[in-house]
Every structure is written in C-alpha cells, then in structure tokens.
Amino acid sequence: MQVYFFHLMPYGDLDIAEADKYNSAWVTIPNTNFDTQKGMKLYNRYIGELELADQLGFDGVCVNEHHQTAYGLMPAPNLIAAALARSTKQAKICILGRALPLVNNPVMIAEEFAMLDHMSGGRIITGFVRGIGSEYFSNSVNPTFSHERFYEAHELIIKAWTDTGPFSYQGKHYQFDYVNLWPRPVQTPHPPVWIPSQGSKETIVWAAAPERKYTYLQTFSPYPLALKAFNAYREEAQKMGYEAQPSQMGWAVPTYVAETDEIARRELKDHIEVFFNKFLRFPSIEMRLPPGYSSISSTKTLMELKFKNRTSSTIDTLIDNGMILVGSPETVRQRIEHCQKEMGFGHLMAMLQIATMPADMTERNIRLFASEVMPHLQGAVKPQLRAIA
C-alpha cells in the first residue's frame, strides 16, 4: 500500500462563534472573517507540514482545489504544488484535483501540469474533478454544462499531452486553432490521472474504462458507501474484461493517532466536529447540488443519501459510520488493514490535519502516524486480488 498525506489547508483560525452568524462556510460567508496575517502563517505552516511528510517517507503529498471557502485555501493548488516541487525530494506531488469545467482554457491546465512535471522531476500525479456544486456559484460556470465540459476538457488535456503539436481542437465548449505544448510533460505517455469522487456511478464507470483505467479516489464517505464504490469499480472493470488492481483505487480519510484510543478521541473531538459541522456547512442543498450538475436521478439519490435528515456529526457517529480513523497507532493500523482487505484499495490518503487542528498537534499526528502506522502499511498490499463480493 502507498501512503499519502492529503492536506486541505483550511482556514484553521476561523472564529467559530463569528462564523456561526452565517449559515455557510462557502461562497457567502464574508471574507472579513479572513485575517491575512494569520493567513500568511497558515500557508507557511501547511507547506511545512507537507515537507515534513516528504522527509518522513510518505509516498506522496496531496493538495486540492476549492474556491471561496474557509474549508480550504487553495483556489490555485498548482501554486502550492510548485512550492513543493522545489522543497520536497522523494514524495509524489498529487494535485487532486483541478476542477476542469470551471475553466475556459483547459490547455492552461495541461500547460501548468507539464511545468510541474518538469519542476518536480516527474513526480506529479494529477487529478481531474468537476468541482463541487458551490463552485458553480463561485465561478459563474453554468452547472448544466458541467459534465459536457468535464469530458471535453479532459479529452483536450490528454490530447495536448500526447498528440504531436501543433494541432487544432474544435469542440462544443472549447475551440483552439493551435494546441502545441511547450513543455510537453515528462512522464509518458502523460502524468497519472486520478479521479477523486464521492461515489457517483457515472464517474466510476468512466474512470474504470479500459482506455483510461484511472485511479479512483473515494473521498469523505461513510465506510459502506466507500466499499460500495470500490466494489462498483471492480465490477465495472470485470464487465469491461479486466481485473482492477489495488493501484487503481485510493481511499481518502481523516486520520488521527495518539498514545491511546481515549487520548486520540479526546484530542480530535472538537476539531473533527468543527470540520463536519462548520467547515462543511452550506446554506442549502441548492448550493451543494445546483441545477443540472448531476442527472435528475443522481440528484434525487444524493438528496436522499447525503442531505435528508442530516443531523450534526459527533465524533462517535463519525467513528460508527467509518468516516474517520482515530485511535492508538495499533487501533488505526488494524482498522486500515481491515478496511484494505474489505475494500481492496492500494492508496491510502490520510488527512492528518483537520479544520482547527493546531500546528503542534498536527505535527505529533504526522510523526506518530509516520513512525508507528505507516511502516506496517507501505508495501503491505499483496498483489493477489480478492473476489468480488
């Protein structure tokens, strides 16, 4: 198994009492709640945490893209990746991912990733996403074109990386008379493409297709939902005539370790509850699921699954749902090994900094995880495949 540190880079200094005056941590919460002096310290601290992970032997460090929110301060994740390209030495740098439909020039995403591939010595892993619903409000992009733009931008980027330039591309949403990348990417045929998602069937089928075999990354999900997604991926692969490998599946999960289960739970409690109840707070279901962002049937399923009777999360419900990993190193290691056997993933993206978690606590978590949990996992996934349940 390969082990990564996935950082969301939240605005950890958020004044929760002040933020409670608004019904959202996204798009509509005024940015007067952001303190630039604290912001400068946070960026440097967070980049330092990812550099530490590189030094401690993590297989990779991960960043992602979100807009106009206290949840994550990386509207341009490639800027962080560029800093890491110089300051890290071994770890893969994973940008999970860029939100393709939000841009009017996907060629620029191809160009930036190609630059990063050079600057990092071929260490980047790219991620392609559609962006979450709220980002269609913050980026003014029509959500009814989300799927079309995603597929078209993806096609254009892959062509830009692999076809001989200059060539012309004439799509419904994107038209370019000249596509001719300088630089082309270092990795051949192109940098790995991963697909982070929360379990959309359409996405799973698309990622698993034999011409892509993109690594599917399940993020923030109750355990049964994540298991279902991985099973669906394997089933789709089998339908399409091949066996999905563990390397084609990744699981991203908030993770916290301390000396004992009890200490770990006590220390994590406030931060994880703030994370789910405040940082993931949206004013309405309409902001999560703008019109046309998903098909009518998917929208209905999501409304049922994720938003109906939604009560606030406690650390106990989060543990019961399998949304988080928390405990002593032994507990967390056993839990990961159990989940791996059931789910079959080959990549674990541990989210080791959560919401308001301060620097000292985060560093202890990173170090303890790296010394007591990670060595048992790295290289532990056997090549043989489990049967589909």
Added chain:
Amino acid sequence: MRETMVDVRGTNVRMLEAGTGPSLLFLHGIDGPSADPLFSELSKSYRVLAPEMPGFALSPIPDWMMNVGDAAYFTMDLIAALGLPQVHLAGHSIGGWIAAEVAIRSTHALASLSLLAPAGVMPREAPGHDVFLLSGDESVRVLFHDQALADQELAARAGDPLDIILQNRAGLARLAWTPRMASVILPQWLHRIDIPTFIAWGREDRILPFSTHETFVREIAGAHFLELPGCGHAIPVERGAEVARAMGAFMNGAR
C-alpha cells in the same frame, strides 16, 4: 385545458390549450406551464396555447439549446409549426425574456407582445434573492407578495413530483445562470420591437426588481405599462384575472 403534442422539427413539445378566438402563445415562467387564473381569464376571449419549453417539466434539455437565443429561435419554429399567421405572443419571467428575444429577431409573425415581469435585463439594484439558492417553501414564498396566496400555491404543489421541480430548475439554469436571469446585450436591441407591446410588473417583485421595467418601457417605442401595486413576481397567479383583462383590452386595440 386540452393537451396535445407538437412536433417542431423533431423536438416534441407538450402543449396546453384552452379557449377559442385569436391565437395567443404564452411562454411560461420559472415554474413551468400552468398559470391560473391568467389562463382561464384569457381563454374566455382567446385561443391560449401554452407550450412546455424544452428543458422544463417533463422534457430534458435538448443538446441544441445552449442559451436563450436558441429558445427564441425554437419558439419561432414552433409558431411556424403551428401554422399561426398572426399570433399574440406573451411571456412571464423567463418566458417574457424568450418572447422579447423572439421579437428583437422578427416581429413578422406577431400581432402583439405582452411581457409580464420579464427576465432579460440586468437589474439596477441587486435582487433580494439568488433564485438558484432558494430552498423548499422559501422558493415559492419569495414569488408572492400575498403570503396567503403563497400558502395556497404551496398546498397545490405539495404533490408535485420532484423530477419536475428539478427539471424546471435545470431548464432555467441552462438559459439564465450567467448572468443571472439577464442578458448583457438585450437592451441594445429592444428598440427593434415595432409591434404593440404590453408590459406589467409587480411593485413588490423580489426576483426581478420593479425598477427593471424602466429599460423595457424606455427602449420599446410606445410600450404600454401596467404597474401592479402589492404584487410579487407570480403575476399570473397573484393578479392573473386583472392582468388578463388589461392584456385583453390592450390586444383588442392592437388588432
């Protein structure tokens, strides 16, 4: 109301129809095709034809419908497919915008134009609400000034299938996401509307602010304007009978 299907160059359109008399094509607002008491009153003197715009209610968004201009050209094809030589064209909200987009392209087939709180023009002041962030009951309440009528509407809609609500929002988003409910360029071309034009607006409209009427009234020569005090965005429901009579009187004079 009679219900028929009309084939418009391969796109099937569900059409509600009522009454006899001169033809009046009514383009629905943000919530799909029903609009009483406006229809029942109009159908006393007109043959009211109310199509379900592609992308709304039971119809998925067609691939060719990229923006409001496509909806306008489609409406022109629909008028041709119906074989209506001279039709009174009316529309509410998003439907008013589409009707105006038809009329700036050509008034050739039109006897008159009626715009009830039409979208299409950027409001001077920010509207109180983002129509795409409204949730649950609030999304209905905000359409009304008279909350007793909102209560009735909510009761009437209680059984509406979620599929239709979601499709209506998707259809609206396709046409009106950016800029919200408006076109940057429409005011430039409103002067081309050279047929008798009736405009009505609710003083208490919380979706499209009342002051937005000024651009329409200024740019469309000879436009007749009806101000509706104590009325919100849902003109066909809140003041349907009164507006239908005013429209009727106006169109009578227009013939």
